Amino acid sequence: MKLNRLLLRQTLKKFSRINGNILHRQSDVKSNVTRTFVAAPSFSLLDPKFSRCSSIPVENLELCKSNSIFSRCIHFTATKFSDTAIEPKLESSDVEDQDGSMNEFLSRFVWIMRGKISEAFPDYDKQTVDAMLLMIVEKVVSEMEKGSFEQSLRTSTDNPDWDLSEDLWKTVSEVSNMVLDDMKKATKKEKMKGFLLSEEVQEMCRFAGEVGIRGDMLRDFRFKWAREKMEESEFYESLEQLKKEANASPSGAEAAASVEKSEPVSIPKRRGKIKYKIYGLDLSDPKWSEVADKIHEAEEVIWPQEPKPISGKCKLITERILSLNENDDPSPLMAEWTGLLQPTRIDWIALLDKLNDKNRFLYLKVAELLLNEESFETNIRDYSKLVDVHAKENRLEDAERILKMMTEKGITPDILTATVLVHMYSKVGNLDRAKEAFDTLRSHGFQPDEKVYNSMIMAFVNAGQPKLGESMMREMEARDIKPSKDIYMALLRSFSQRGDISGAGRIAATMQFSGISPSLESCTLLVETYGLAGDPDQARNNFDYMIKIGHRPDDRCTASMVAAYGKKNLLDKALNLLLQLEKDGFEPGVETYAALVDWLGKLQLVDEAEQLLGKIGAQGDAVPLKVHISLCDMYSRAGVEKKALQALGVLEAKKDELGHGEFERIINGLIAGGFVQDAKRVQGLMEAKGFTASQPLQMALRTSQALRGRRLP
Structure with a gap:
């Protein structure tokens, strides 16, 4: 950046005048000083939101409290800084918000311009740089007072009649637009924070926590819900604005145009003198640099990143990736896309979301390839998510391949991954691997929930070990987790198939104690149990009890009773039973025959x-x-x-x-x-x-x- 000769002469001339009169003026500053200017880091120290930031060091907070810096706006008094004292003056409440935005804009503008000038003129001392900044700020403020500064930024990049060189005007324009964008983002972040703390979002987060969603996944869901609430609110606000403009103007198009022109953050649109005072431009104290760094780090944690905009050739490649078939290899296009966009994790996630909506199989293929992509920043949750997807769709080989990749990378399954493995191996009947995953859960100190218990019980039942499943059920009851009726029936059915009278009786008794009334199926299973065990008398007792409580025997139950008599070759009792049932309207079916x-x-x-x-x-x-x-x-x-x-x-x-x-x-x-x-x-x-x-x-x-x-x- 080059300064023209006129600016340099004015700078050096004015420097001798302001050196002792502005830069080093402290407590004896006169009340009629007409300009106040704040030089701040890339965030505004005038914004009261930073009074709530937990990232500010304790010693800096104490410093702030002593001068009431964070009460409403920040005052740098001469008693704390030898060359800096700022005291905003507001004429009335009508212009308070405008002056606040003005101070915000000028704070950011001066901070960035100081770096630009220092970079272009490394040999100049601080006082000369301050003088140059004063000249530039005077030009900017002069145009603000006319009300034409922001219009100049939007309409043209040519140098207006400011007595500035072309390079200097381009730098002023670039910094001004950058500051405006940062202010808009800061306003959006503040609005987002309000929705993050809203009652609806907190209620959804509490529900998600209750169903087992925690950590990064819960954080992503929280921002998604807050963003949706914010977009919904903005939509209704735009409708209200359109309604107001439509009532005020006969043309709806004019109302819509006015809404589009409204910006959440902009330079105040008013003419006249701007009330501010300049006592100095030095906010380069190392303490404030540390505060800025910590605040930026905190904002990176609580504010999710946004994907990079995709345009040009990169957009064409994205469309080609989305149009691939299931059998196509996406690796070449992904490599080309990576070289053009230089994506981060958030960019990859945006691409995966598009693939998931359009082609599920291609999404799984690309997601697996990304596990080895350095820019994707793969974590354990990416592996467990893929394993869970394959397990739910009964693709055991694919799930185990992802699991093998995970172990080869030296990643040990955590609680969520182990839970997925318990469900997966229980579903396919691999009892050994299910028990291994269950033991992993317990080694992490995790108390299994109802779903994990149910999966393990069904694994034991499918493996023909109902007694182990029953012991798992007793463990559930000891932890005040009530098993479902389906679990009771699965255990009763397993004991019945083996003719285990004692096991079936225990389950039937437990069901009654739990308040589950005997059903036709449970009574039939007891009849079958005693029939397989060769005890037709007890089978008949259960058969008669079923009729007594109001259940009408069906074909299967009658066939079980006939089979029980057949075990002892009691043909006469079987025929008497059939004759009695036929009198009551029963007709034998396929099972009985x-x-x-x-x-x-x-x-x-x-x-x-x-x-x-x-x-x-x-x-x-x-x-x-x-x-x-x-x-x-x-x-x-x-x-x-x-x-x-x-x-x-x-x-x-x-x-x-x-x-x-x-x-x-x-x-x-x-x-x-x-x-x-x-x-x-x-x-x-x-x-x-x-x-x-x-x-x-x-x-x-x-x-x-x-x-x-x-x-x-």
């Missing part, structure tokens, strides 16, 4: 079983798998080769639906009928599914081979 077919098949009553099979077909329902198992066993033992092989073919086609016990029954039936080769083939299917034949079955196969068993003719 299937239980009777299985019973008659074991008794080798082929004709009677086939009659019941015809009734199943008459109802139009598909024959259940367990009926085909019963038929295969019956026909094999009866030596009906054709029908036995036909039923076996159906079972081989549905081998993935067969369990360990069902495989053993089929093989035992084939061996009993002499179909040894077919039995060996089914054993191979059984082992291919991971089942191991029991010791009696292995002995039966070896015995049949030793006797060279053959198919019956």
